[in-house]
Amino acid sequence: MAPDHSRAAWRSTTIVAVRRDGKLAFAGDGQVTVGDTVLKRTAQKVRRMSDDKVLAGYAGSAADALSLFERLERKLEEYSGNLPRACLELVKDWRTDRALRRLEALLVVGDANDLLLVSGTGDLIRPDEDVLAIGSGGGYALAAARMLLRHTDLPAAEIAREALLAAAEICVYTNDALTVEVLE
Secondary structure, eight states, rough: OOOOOOSSEEEEEEEEEEETEEEEEEEOOOOETTTEEEEEEEOOOOEEEEETTTEEEEEEEEEHHHHHHHHHHHHHHHHOHHHHHHHHHHHHHHHHOOHTTTEEEEEEEEEESEEEEEEEEOEEEESSSEEEEETTTTHHHHHHHHHHHHHHHOOOHHHHHHHHHHHHHHTTTTSSOEEEEEEE
């Protein structure tokens, strides 16, 4: 009998973002899983936005995240590239609009100055340290990235890459088909 995927939990990502020495790096794995089945190994969950001035990554439903990316892009245009303001307005819309409230995704976004976690529960969080991670392997990637930041001189891109590879060794919903994007 084939598995029933209609109610299966989508476990589809790990994203980590690291800032060091004026560079911001985002890394995302490529695995999309439904239940105990890997459907895709090479999904792209990190992207550039706002004329390559913003990096964004998502965990959760791809269609929902892409919808949110489009809305964030419009907010960035509306607020002249001001990322915190654009994210605040997106969170307000996400919380108050009936259709948006049903979207199941979590975003990490960053630019030259800011690194933010954005959620549909009304969260807009700036981390204490220059590192964020989300998704099924997010805790593993966050721990690895923090330790690499504290105890090595690796550049941001290498920290993001190594932290995600560490998560891929532990989390069955995270793979090693990575996308890494860097803002200088």
